[in-house]
Amino acid sequence: MSHEVEQRSLARYLEEHNLKHTKQREAILEVFLSATGHITGEEIYRQVKEKHPNIGYTTVYRTMKLLCDAGLSSERHFDDGIARYEIAHEHHDHLVCVRCGKIIEFECSMIESAQDVIAARYDFRVLRHRHELYGHCSSCRED
Amino acid sequence: MSHEVEQRSLARYLEEHNLKHTKQREAILEVFLSATGHITGEEIYRQVKEKHPNIGYTTVYRTMKLLCDAGLSSERHFDDGIARYEIAHEHHDHLVCVRCGKIIEFECSMIESAQDVIAARYDFRVLRHRHELYGHCSSCRED
DNA sequence: ACTGAAATTGAATGTGATTTTCAATTTCAC
DNA sequence: GTGAAATTGAAAATCACATTCAATTTCAGT
Numbered sequence: 001m002s003h004e005v006e007q008r009s010l011a012r013y014l015e016e017h018n019l020k021h022t023k024q025r026e027a028i029l030e031v032f033l034s035a036t037g038h039i040t041g042e043e044i045y046r047q048v049k050e051k052h053p054n055i056g057y058t059t060v061y062r063t064m065k066l067l068c069d070a071g072l073s074s075e076r077h078f079d080d081g082i083a084r085y086e087i088a089h090e091h092h093d094h095l096v097c098v099r100c101g102k103i104i105e106f107e108c109s110m111i112e113s114a115q116d117v118i119a120a121r122y123d124f125r126v127l128r129h130r131h132e133l134y135g136h137c138s139s140c141r142e143d
Numbered sequence: 144m145s146h147e148v149e150q151r152s153l154a155r156y157l158e159e160h161n162l163k164h165t166k167q168r169e170a171i172l173e174v175f176l177s178a179t180g181h182i183t184g185e186e187i188y189r190q191v192k193e194k195h196p197n198i199g200y201t202t203v204y205r206t207m208k209l210l211c212d213a214g215l216s217s218e219r220h221f222d223d224g225i226a227r228y229e230i231a232h233e234h235h236d237h238l239v240c241v242r243c244g245k246i247i248e249f250e251c252s253m254i255e256s257a258q259d260v261i262a263a264r265y266d267f268r269v270l271r272h273r274h275e276l277y278g279h280c281s282s283c284r285e286d
Numbered sequence: 287a288c289t290g291a292a293a294t295t296g297a298a299t300g301t302g303a304t305t306t307t308c309a310a311t312t313t314c315a316c
Numbered sequence: 317g318t319g320a321a322a323t324t325g326a327a328a329a330t331c332a333c334a335t336t337c338a339a340t341t342t343c344a345g346t
Binding site for chain 1: 292293294295296297
Binding site for chain 1: 220222224238240241247249251253254257258260261262264265266267268269270271272273274275276277278279280281284
């Protein structure tokens with residue numbers, strides 16, 4: 001509950017694409033939205049399983065792919081190679097704490113414009129980018 | 144041949160770590176160094192196989208890991224998730240052409256310093272970063 | 287509410303890159 | 317040359333995720 005906007009957004013996507021509204025999809029959307037973000041498929045699976053013990057891994061992966069297609073989520077891969085799903089919003093980049101695993105989002109127009117310079121230098125047409133800073137967050141540095 | 148510096152560097156690493164000097168390791172180093180860079184394990188395997196038909200996948204992967212530990216190579220993962228090995232050198236970032244797969248290295252001090260600003264803002268200690276621009280290279284845009 | 291065609295589900299199985307296992311082989315210090 | 321320790325390679329395991337397919341569920345049309 002309390003994610004009415006996204007629920008409606010999913011419902012619209014399903015209707016427009018002749019797809020069906022199921023308990024599983026609703027449950028997975030709910031878990032995904034309630035997470036702090038950057039949750040893995042495995043974590044979603046475990047949490048959905050609590051309320052829907054019969055749900056399968058397959059459905060979780062398929063539904064997350066659906067949510068990505070619907071524009072509600074986007075899939076990210078950090079250095080461990082495991083897919084993580086974040087709530088879709090404005091372009092941004094990430095700080096990843098290698099100790100506690102915390103992922104912080106940031107945006108920086110200075111970097112964006114620097115990229116334009118690089119692209120021009122190599123006559124390259126940039127479609128997207130990924131920029132990740134790996135290190136230690138402040139709370140992991142407090143002894 | 145003609146990669147004497149690296150051969151000596153590997154030899155030194157092997158000695159220091161009580162590891163052994165083998166034909167396979169030499170052959171893999173040779174193929175790796177002769178590549179244009181950003182070669183996959185599979186590609187190394189195929190090329191080494193030409194001169195050493197009995198070599199196994201396993202040895203290639205193990206040896207590339209060794210070369211990384213020895214500081215001669217570094218492993219990179221781009222969006223396709225497949226490990227690529229590049230010749231270790233100064234820090235740099237990458238432009239990746241999503242059409243032809245070409246990988247161009249670049250460095251940009253403007254971006255590096257912008258990162259410091261971000262790190263300070265979040266009180267984050269950056270250990271390393273990855274910055275990849277995906278798009279179309281100039282030759283892929285020529286119709 | 288009822289029906290049935292189409293979509294969905296989930297268990298089992300497949301996939302693909304890489305890793306591990308392990309018996310046989312090779313290296314190298316003595 | 318000898319033998320202990322490292323290395324090799326074939327086969328099997330792993331790990332995250334994708335595909336298959338028979339059984340179930342949804343929902344538009346009645």
